[in-house]
Amino acid sequence: MKTDAKRLIKRGGAIVCALIIAALAFLFFTNDFGLVDLRKTSVVIGVGLDRAGEELELTAQLAVPQAAENGSETRFETIVGKGATVAEALNEINVRTGFYPKLVFCELILLGESCLDGDVFATLDYFYRNEYTGLTPKVAACKGSAGEALSRNLPLGVSATDAIIRLLSEEAERSANVSTVNLRDVGANGYSPSSFCYMPYITTDESQDGESGSAQSGGSQGGEENSAKSQGEGGGSRSEQSQGGDGNSGQGAESGAQNEGFVCSSCALFSDGKFVGVLDERLTFAYNLISGEVRHAFLRCGQGDDLLVMGLRDCRGGAKLALDGDSPTLKLSFSAMARVQDGESNPTPESEGRKIATEEELALCRAELEGLFRALFDKSKAFGCDIFGVRTQLYRRFRKSYEKFEGSILSDLSLSVEVKLRSAA
Amino acid sequence: MNGTIKVRQICFMLVAYNAATKLLLYPTFMAAEAGNALVIPALVGVALQTAAVGATAYLSSRTDKTLFALVEQRLGRAAARTVYVLLGLYFLFLAVVPLVEQKNFIHDAYYETILSLGMLLPVFAFLFYAGMKSIKDAGAFADICLPVFAISLGAILIMSAGQGDYSNLLPVADVSAGVLGRGIIASLYRFSEPALLLIFLGNFKYRKGDAAKLTLSCAVGGLAVVATMAVFYAVYGPLARTRTFAIVNSTLFFSPLEHLGRLDLIAAYAFDLVVLFALALYVQAFTHCFCRAFGREDFNCLFSAIATAVLVAVVLIVNNKYSLLQRAAASWFFIPVIIFSYLLPLGAHLLVRGKRGGKAHEDGR
Numbered sequence: 001m002k003t004d005a006k007r008l009i010k011r012g013g014a015i016v017c018a019l020i021i022a023a024l025a026f027l028f029f030t031n032d033f034g035l036v037d038l039r040k041t042s043v044v045i046g047v048g049l050d051r052a053g054e055e056l057e058l059t060a061q062l063a064v065p066q067a068a069e070n071g072s073e074t075r076f077e078t079i080v081g082k083g084a085t086v087a088e089a090l091n092e093i094n095v096r097t098g099f100y101p102k103l104v105f106c107e108l109i110l111l112g113e114s115c116l117d118g119d120v121f122a123t124l125d126y127f128y129r130n131e132y133t134g135l136t137p138k139v140a141a142c143k144g145s146a147g148e149a150l151s152r153n154l155p156l157g158v159s160a161t162d163a164i165i166r167l168l169s170e171e172a173e174r175s176a177n178v179s180t181v182n183l184r185d186v187g188a189n190g191y192s193p194s195s196f197c198y199m200p201y202i203t204t205d206e207s208q209d210g211e212s213g214s215a216q217s218g219g220s221q222g223g224e225e226n227s228a229k230s231q232g233e234g235g236g237s238r239s240e241q242s243q244g245g246d247g248n249s250g251q252g253a254e255s256g257a258q259n260e261g262f263v264c265s266s267c268a269l270f271s272d273g274k275f276v277g278v279l280d281e282r283l284t285f286a287y288n289l290i291s292g293e294v295r296h297a298f299l300r301c302g303q304g305d306d307l308l309v310m311g312l313r314d315c316r317g318g319a320k321l322a323l324d325g326d327s328p329t330l331k332l333s334f335s336a337m338a339r340v341q342d343g344e345s346n347p348t349p350e351s352e353g354r355k356i357a358t359e360e361e362l363a364l365c366r367a368e369l370e371g372l373f374r375a376l377f378d379k380s381k382a383f384g385c386d387i388f389g390v391r392t393q394l395y396r397r398f399r400k401s402y403e404k405f406e407g408s409i410l411s412d413l414s415l416s417v418e419v420k421l422r423s424a425a
Numbered sequence: 426m427n428g429t430i431k432v433r434q435i436c437f438m439l440v441a442y443n444a445a446t447k448l449l450l451y452p453t454f455m456a457a458e459a460g461n462a463l464v465i466p467a468l469v470g471v472a473l474q475t476a477a478v479g480a481t482a483y484l485s486s487r488t489d490k491t492l493f494a495l496v497e498q499r500l501g502r503a504a505a506r507t508v509y510v511l512l513g514l515y516f517l518f519l520a521v522v523p524l525v526e527q528k529n530f531i532h533d534a535y536y537e538t539i540l541s542l543g544m545l546l547p548v549f550a551f552l553f554y555a556g557m558k559s560i561k562d563a564g565a566f567a568d569i570c571l572p573v574f575a576i577s578l579g580a581i582l583i584m585s586a587g588q589g590d591y592s593n594l595l596p597v598a599d600v601s602a603g604v605l606g607r608g609i610i611a612s613l614y615r616f617s618e619p620a621l622l623l624i625f626l627g628n629f630k631y632r633k634g635d636a637a638k639l640t641l642s643c644a645v646g647g648l649a650v651v652a653t654m655a656v657f658y659a660v661y662g663p664l665a666r667t668r669t670f671a672i673v674n675s676t677l678f679f680s681p682l683e684h685l686g687r688l689d690l691i692a693a694y695a696f697d698l699v700v701l702f703a704l705a706l707y708v709q710a711f712t713h714c715f716c717r718a719f720g721r722e723d724f725n726c727l728f729s730a731i732a733t734a735v736l737v738a739v740v741l742i743v744n745n746k747y748s749l750l751q752r753a754a755a756s757w758f759f760i761p762v763i764i765f766s767y768l769l770p771l772g773a774h775l776l777v778r779g780k781r782g783g784k785a786h787e788d789g790r
Contacts, residue, residue, distance in 0.1 A: 131668075135668070184660075187663070188593075191663035192662065396595035397595065
């Protein structure tokens with residue numbers, strides 16, 4: 001009897017002990033001991049970086065959840081911190097506002113024009129060292145001030161970060177319209193033997209109008225007004241909440257002045273961490289066809305009555321280095337299934353129903369692509385930027401010849417272009 | 426000895442615990458040490474360890490005695506006690522690096538605030554509890570851990586394998602002898618499994634082919650580590666050295682997680698539990714060795730408490746000094762590992778006289 005009781009106590013004790021340990025372990029692994037007071041923290045969704053002399057100005061865009069009658073709304077605020085480095089600027093935000101900006105949910109790092117003067121990796125250093133950021137935020141450069149860009153009021157309560165992230169979406173990337181990269185891509189390219197990197201170059205509608213004439217929807221006049229307003233309120237400010245706080249649903253759309261957007265169709269190039277130039281819209285498109293994972297792209301070919309827009313599907317691009325003796329050759333290859341989308345020539349019932357490209361149309365499209373790829377290659381040589389990763393290929397595939405060709409390969413490189421287009425059956 | 430363990434369970438340990446304890450910081454460490462050739466020193470380490478496990482497994486085919494009995498028979502009781510005390514201390518020593526790494530992993534992966542050491546209380550409570558349990562119970566733990574390990578690591582690899590650029594690993598064999606040697610020496614302390622097999626000696630029924638099974642299991646665990654390292658480097662390329670924990674960092678670019686949230690952390694939690702059981706095995710091994718050395722099986726509670734207290738003290742001392750610990754580990758931890766995990770199993774062969782007797786063993790019954 002006594003033995004049974006002892007055994008029962010022993011077994012019961014073991015079970016209770018196991019349950020306690022399981023409960024503690026669950027709490028431990030799920031961070032329930034590390035309760036975070038949400039009122040003392042802020043969720044940073046985007047960060048803008050600008051340089052003002054020796055100082056770095058960090059504009060953090062925050063998402064502030066608000067209680068509402070029908071569910072919840074999110075208010076967006078921007079806070080500016082200054083310091084010699086990103087860490088110091090973040091700390092200043094902490095000192096001035098009493099809460100520490102968390103970068104776990106940061107989706108975008110926007111580099112202002114002033115940051116392009118120095119070494120981009122010196123600016124981004126904090127994010128590579130910080131384990132919490134996770135190298136997933138998308139990186140982009142912008143014309144003008146990044147702080148001002150993030151502080152802009154946009155329609156429908158959309159934050160500037162959200163607007164830019166949408167433009168850099170996977171869908172846009174798969175249609176070769178933007179060169180989306182995240183911190184990992186920038187670092188992996190930048191620290192590779194090619195030592196280059198690229199990122200989308202963001203402009204506002206108004207500035208894009210002035211440059212290339214192709215723009216998305218939005219009023220340019222309003223853009224100027226809004227830009228000026230942003231500058232007044234956010235620029236250089238150390239205030240706790242600089243502006244943009246009233247971006248509630250519907251409020252942002254009240255005037256045309258707030259109705260402008262961003263354009264991300266060009267691409268900033270860096271070599272050895274230094275900014276070397278911007279690829280325009282067409283060359284960015286060509287680069288994306290070669291290096292990206294493109295599913296469906298639209299290509300304009302011809303002029304006047306011969307103008308037609310081809311849809312390219314099942315795209316496969318590649319840049320491969322070939323080394324024949326002492327002559328390195330870059331082989332740019334591209335293959336796709338082409339389909340006529342529309343054209344400028346007088347439509348007839350027969351032509352309206354025809355989507356299959358003729359040999360002449362395919363040849364026109366092929367010539368257009370070849371021209372684009374050659375122009376892209378010339379541009380990369382002019383910039384001295386190894387955008388095709390030639391040195392990296394040399395290191396990985398021709399290790400024994402690496403030291404011999406490393407220094408001269410970009411200037412000695414010749415080009416061969418192969419474009420294979422097939423008509424949709 | 427409280428009960429016996431099954432060969433299957435030892436095989437599970439050699440797969441799950443062997444891989445789990447290596448996958449916290451070893452990939453980052455090797456990425457820093459050997460760059461894109463990180464898998465080469467890892468493969469050499471796996472080959473060395475598998476050979477030593479094979480040799481130890483072969484020893485179990487030659488005798489059904491425990492190591493304690495073998496040493497006692499040839500060198501006397503005092504020598505056997507000394508060997509077991511030293512072996513026990515060695516197991517405690519082996520627990521230090523994975524324990525500190527696990528603490529850092531939990532801090533980095535799950536916590537946004539600075540982790541106070543008090544939060545590690547459940548870990549130590551578990552280690553104390555598990556340390557009191559017998560080797561037979563350790564086998565039962567392994568039965569649970571292998572499927573958890575396989576599912577969690579499988580899920581992590583599925584999520585991360587598609588996100589990498591495998592040309593990052595090229596040129597694979599481009600590693601100098603100096604880098605290779607340094608990489609192997611500096612990480613040899615992570616390849617210590619042969620010593621664990623010593624305490625199972627004589628505690629399981631050896632059947633024909635078991636040595637091959639044990640050796641193969643060790644190789645499978647090691648290759649799982651190498652595969653994970655390759656995926657990790659493919660995902661991060663030259664940035665791999667800056668990302669400390671491969672298990673939680675490799676999955677970050679799996680696009681469904683953008684919409685679903687960090688579901689991959691469930692796999693990481695599960696994986697972490699396996700590391701916890703692997704740590705518990707070291708404490709169990711310490712308790713087992715000390716109980717045998719002092720001839721007091723009923724002192725398991727005391728020895729488990731001592732082991733836990735020592736580990737608490739070590740964590741308190743090396744807290745925020747991990748780089749110091751890592752430097753020490755890379756510089757001289759290989760010495761005790763060579764002695765206890767490589768020389769001792771080989772030396773144990775000298776203690777066995779003649780061939781293993783008994784028809785039952787020969788027939789595999």
